[in-house]
Amino acid sequence: MNTILDPDALYISSSQWESEGDIAFVNDLSSLLTFIDSNKFTKIIWNDQFQLNLWDSPQLPPWSMTKSYFNKIVPILYTLINNNTIEHNFISTNIEHTLEPDLIHHYPESIYTYFKEALNSLNESQSRFFLYLGRNNTHFHTKQITINTRLTTTNLNCINICNITQWCYQDHVKEHCRNELRKKRWNPSKKHFPNIELCNSIEPSTDDYLNGVNNPSEKTALVIERGSVVAELNGYTYNHALSQKNSNASKIRKIYEAGSSTNHTYLSIDIKTGSFEICDYNGKHKGEWNFKGEKIDKADKSGGHDIVI
Incomplete structure (x- = not known):
């Protein structure tokens, strides 16, 4: 429009x-x-x-x-x-x-x-x-x-x-981004954050956003909000059922997904660190990325960060 x-x-x-x-x-x-x-x-x-x-x-x-x-x-x-x-x-x-x-x-x-x-x-x-x-x-x-x-x-x-x-245009930008990525046949397993420059140009860093926030519940809400926006602007959609399946009393998981077949990729918001745990189509952990699209930790081979598909 x-x-x-x-x-x-x-x-x-x-x-x-x-x-x-x-x-x-x-x-x-x-x-x-x-x-x-x-x-x-x-x-x-x-x-x-x-x-x-x-x-x-x-x-x-x-x-x-x-x-x-x-x-x-x-x-x-x-x-x-x-x-x-x-x-x-x-x-x-x-x-x-x-x-x-x-x-x-x-x-x-x-x-x-x-x-x-x-x-x-x-x-x-x-x-x-x-x-x-x-x-x-x-x-x-x-x-x-x-x-x-x-x-x-x-x-x-x-x-x-x-x-x-x-x-102001956030929801409409998300829709535009998804449509553009569809046209380009984007492969999320190869390029996890195709619109990260857009995110970084209009959004302060997560660290800045959390400055002065001491209340754990408020921090959790802000991290989920920020991670959700970054995920959606980069073409991912929220999977409610999978999020519930992988959450328990001690750990909340908000999982986003994109792609199909062996290109299917999952982003799980790590609320404690304010980052994404990225898993492949089998749910195997590939590493940790911050909300600026930078890899900050290698894959956890122990299975502790895997998700159940």
């Missing part, structure tokens, strides 16, 4: 610009655009009017380039947008376009009016799309938003901005 950007993610008012500074806003926008450019699983819905809104009067920060710093950063942002757009010519109607509740906006009403018209056109065409909400509108949820009195829960997914903006 493609993404339409809430103008609040593209512009900041002059008053906000002066009172709050520019770094956080630009970092959010730059992070989003860089992620889309790197991973290619969504395009920015765009057309000539959106283009004109950037440059026509009144120009809003950061596009007004009132500071010399932005003589450098604005072309970079614009290039990232321009490289990742998909043209959509919106159908104009005589309907007065409404959005309930109104999004918070500090830009001209003309921009907001066109944005609502664009949303309505996408909605009427039955296109499925993401609505990426800017920082001021993160309190909204899909089920709250109505376009011209028509609920949009069928084809609209709100993506809220957050401190690490890339994770």
Whole structure:
């Protein structure tokens, strides 16, 4: 699915610009655009009017380039947008376009009016799309938003901005990764972590993530969450039955799998060390890898880390 950007993610008012500074806003926008450019699983819905809104009067920060710093950063942002757009010519109607509740906006009403018209056109065409909400509108949820009195829960997914903006698309990135690996006929027994660079680019290391976490239950939950995300982004799916079969009162195992026949590979999250124990198609241990895809220990020949298939 493609993404339409809430103008609040593209512009900041002059008053906000002066009172709050520019770094956080630009970092959010730059992070989003860089992620889309790197991973290619969504395009920015765009057309000539959106283009004109950037440059026509009144120009809003950061596009007004009132500071010399932005003589450098604005072309970079614009290039990232321009490289990742998909043209959509919106159908104009005589309907007065409404959005309930109104999004918070500090830009001209003309921009907001066109944005609502664009949303309505996408909605009427039955296109499925993401609505990426800017920082001021993160309190909204899909089920709250109505376009011209028509609920949009069928084809609209709100993506809220957050401190690490890339994770807004997490579920959709996983699906994209699985589809791409399928096309490439990936062999997990040869390459355990085909998307580890993606994981490392958008996720802090496990050690950093666990800093200051002393509660054992909280640490367990965080390790399972982190390991699950890394496994799924690398094409593995959770096997609940096998996990239960290999768990007991003293040891919890969360097992993910990929591949078929002799290429079948199992990842078992080691909660104590925050790593993966990797086993082959027979359940025999092949070694231990951390969540950054680095091998940290050799195979356990004693059978202590094998799993029962």
